[in-house]
Amino acid sequence: DSITGSIINAVNKIRHKDDVASLSRALSELKKSLLKADVHHKTTKDLVAAIELETKRNGIGQDSFLKALRGELTNILTTNGNQGFVFSSTPPTVILMTGLQGSGKTTTTGKLANYLKLRKKKVLVAAADLQRLAAVEQLKQIAAQIEVDIYFDDNEKDPIKIALGAKEKAKKELYDVLLIDTAGRLAIDEELMAQLSDVKKAVNPNEIFYVADSLTGHDATKTATSFKEQIGIDGVILSKYDGDTKGGVAISIAHQVGVPLRFIGIGEKMPDLEVFIPDRIVSRLMGAGDIEGLAEKTAAVIDEKKAKEVTKKIKKGEFNFNDFLDQLSMMSKLGSMKSIIGMIPGLSQMAGPIKDMDFENSDDIKRIKALIGSMTPKEREDPNLMNPSRKRRIAIGSGLSEVQINKILKQFKNASKMAKKLSSKGGMKGLQSMMK
Ligand code: GDP
Numbered sequence: 403d404s405i406t407g408s409i410i411n412a413v414n415k416i417r418h419k420d421d422v423a424s425l426s427r428a429l430s431e432l433k434k435s436l437l438k439a440d441v442h443h444k445t446t447k448d449l450v451a452a453i454e455l456e457t458k459r460n461g462i463g464q465d466s467f468l469k470a471l472r473g474e475l476t477n478i479l480t481t482n483g484n485q486g487f488v489f490s491s492t493p494p495t496v497i498l499m500t501g502l503q504g505s506g507k508t509t510t511t512g513k514l515a516n517y518l519k520l521r522k523k524k525v526l527v528a529a530a531d532l533q534r535l536a537a538v539e540q541l542k543q544i545a546a547q548i549e550v551d552i553y554f555d556d557n558e559k560d561p562i563k564i565a566l567g568a569k570e571k572a573k574k575e576l577y578d579v580l581l582i583d584t585a586g587r588l589a590i591d592e593e594l595m596a597q598l599s600d601v602k603k604a605v606n607p608n609e610i611f612y613v614a615d616s617l618t619g620h621d622a623t624k625t626a627t628s629f630k631e632q633i634g635i636d637g638v639i640l641s642k643y644d645g646d647t648k649g650g651v652a653i654s655i656a657h658q659v660g661v662p663l664r665f666i667g668i669g670e671k672m673p674d675l676e677v678f679i680p681d682r683i684v685s686r687l688m689g690a691g692d693i694e695g696l697a698e699k700t701a702a703v704i705d706e707k708k709a710k711e712v713t714k715k716i717k718k719g720e721f722n723f724n725d726f727l728d729q730l731s732m733m734s735k736l737g738s739m740k741s742i743i744g745m746i747p748g749l750s751q752m753a754g755p756i757k758d759m760d761f762e763n764s765d766d767i768k769r770i771k772a773l774i775g776s777m778t779p780k781e782r783e784d785p786n787l788m789n790p791s792r793k794r795r796i797a798i799g800s801g802l803s804e805v806q807i808n809k810i811l812k813q814f815k816n817a818s819k820m821a822k823k824l825s826s827k828g829g830m831k832g833l834q835s836m837m838k
């Protein structure tokens with residue numbers, strides 16, 4: 403059902419060089435899959451026509467078809483305008499976060515604040531969604547979690563006053579960025595639009611971001627268009643992209659709304675936000691993975707010195723259980739597994755079940771932690787010490803059966819062998835070349 407799978411089907415339809423009939427079969431397969439993936443029909447039509455032209459120009463063949471597809475998808479996703487976060491020349495940069503209820507505004511406000519904080523910016527978030535009682539509380543919790551300042555007033559009923567008060571504070575206390583979370587509705591209504599326009603007039607934000615829920619398919623495109631026409635938006639953030647197996651919404655929004663996509667939300671946790679970079683998204687859509695995105699994401703949370711030490715150990719085959727625990731805790735800092743898997747070439751297609759693995763809470767991880775917890779420091783350092791009597795002792799201590807223990811130990815051995823193999827081929831680059 404993903405574009406990726408269908409692309410493979412489409413390409414396979416091209417059997418011979420310069421075979422026009424096979425190209426039209428491939429194009430009609432592609433068209434079907436784009437429509438199924440919620441790509442707007444006009445967008446699909448334009449896209450397929452452009453790919454046909456380009457493929458013919460370069461000589462019909464599987465490679466030229468793929469190249470044309472990649473090129474045209476990148477073209478569509480590359481809209482004129484700002485990319486990522488853009489700072490105003492006179493701080494604070496004020497951003498109004500808008501969108502329908504449940505689209506992910508409040509979460510995304512937190513994610514953006516976290517993103518900016520990691521880049522050493524002084525960030526203030528403002529709780530101007532006074533429609534829902536729980537909204538202010540939700541933003542308070544998020545702000546506390548990421549340790550970012552929040553402006554709120556439990557006695558205030560007027561979102562304009564909150565927005566103005568927050569801007570005042572941000573100016574006076576020299577914040578770099580102010581992010582204002584606003585109220586949403588289940589559907590667009592006049593009252594909401596009027597309220598947002600009033601807030602916009604009052605605070606005069608540098609940019610208005612529209613948070614679009616990828617899972618709403620064609621509606622996301624329609625609603626974004628309405629927001630653009632009625633209050634004006636400067637960027638779209640696509641939330642819940644992790645759950646969007648179809649992946650067509652990004653293409654439709656970029657083509658139909660004509661406002662740059664700025665970020666994508668790829669999970670429920672605070673680190674699960676990425677700058678929208680067209681060719682990376684295309685790689686993901688085409689199943690080629692996103693090595694750069696992965697490297698960037700890991701660099702932000704992984705202690706580089708530690709990572710080097712671990713790599714050295716892996717190469718020497720000395721990877722032990724302590725290293726394993728360290729790795730696990732790093733993984734949980736990366737956010738959800740889903741967001742990571744999509745970036746690894748090849749893995750996104752193979753690793754369905756792993757995607758749902760929660761590194762902090764899964765039973766598998768709990769068992770592994772219990773097992774390592776019952777080991778002596780020496781055993782943790784040296785996996786080769788394991789023998790039947792030690793295993794029996796660990797079984798009693800950890801509450802696991804010996805079968806379970808053997809299974810985990812075997813997995814660990816395999817993982818460490820695999821890691822050694824990969825590292826000797828040059829880490830990520832090695833992984834890339836293996837997948838080719
Ligand atoms: P709001 O009403 O627009 O403020 O929406 P919320 O921020 O409260 O988000 C609604 C739900 O969507 C929450 O359960 C979030 O955890 C979830 N959510 C937001 N962004 C993402 C995302 O990128 N991925 C996933 N999987 N869930 C998300």
Ligand code: MG
Nearest residue numbers: 507508531537
């Ligand atoms: Mg909210």
